[in-house]
Amino acid sequence: MFGLSNPQRFMAFTGPLTPVLWAVAAVLLAVGTWLSFTVPADYQQGDTVRIMFVHVPAAVWGLGAYSALGVSSFFALVFRHALADAAARAAALPGAAFTALALFTGSLWGQPMWGTWWVWDARLTSVLVLFLFYLGYMALRASIDDEQKGARAAAVLGLVGLINLPIVKFSVDWWNTLHQPASFLTPGSSGLDTVYLPPFLTMLAAYGILFAALWLTAIRTEIRRRRVLTLRARQALEA
């Protein structure tokens, strides 16, 4: 595993892996979409239950992407490893997009079911804070001209944002929220009806593999971009 921290080995390993991930994600998204519109409407929520198949995966992988960003930031800060910094940077945009989708689709689900687009309860607010951490991370990197200084400052912010992850996860248990508690694979909860499991799990896997494909592609792009900058700098010195 640690061997992959060498950029050359990383490129060699992920070269053939990335197209496979793209293909699997495309197939799973197609199958998941088909399944999502073949299951019956919920007896209480009606057809709005189909929003769950895009809302929950986006929320789960929005959190997952931030975990990747935070852990990579830790390795970048402690070991000053360039690949870890590239990994942190690469996770930011897809993570922010997934989190924005979770907020948007959640709002569209909330209006017909709760009667409101938004409420400042602990779950919704902590996910909004997660989105702001993503925006802050990207803005901080972009705002400092010296890339290394920008990366270090953003990595500190990325690490601080990790504190928010358990707050997002357990907000529905720690506070009384309008948002429902976890209902999937949670002992004692009423749980998700088994008829919805195939589209739900397929879309959850599809979003996860899509994130992996986006992340690896962005890391590979970042490695190439840095090589280009190094070569350009060397050419400028020799000119």
Added chain:
Amino acid sequence: MLDLDMTPYAAFVWPAWGVSALVLAALVARAVIASRRWKRELERLEADAPSKAVDAPRPQAAQSAVGQPESPQVARSAIGPQK
């Protein structure tokens, strides 16, 4: 059986799926375009100065940051077999 009649929740279900599809498509397009752009630029630079790009010693910090060139064989072939 495919059920596309979302009445009376069509105004909520379709925007949720439509915007999700658009955002995911935009993410994929951006990733692919950026990947191709930097790959092309790197190949151009390595082809311009193959011997320097491949053989020149680098400072240790630069090595750990950028690694080795992706395909030294291709770069070498651009300047012909070495004697």
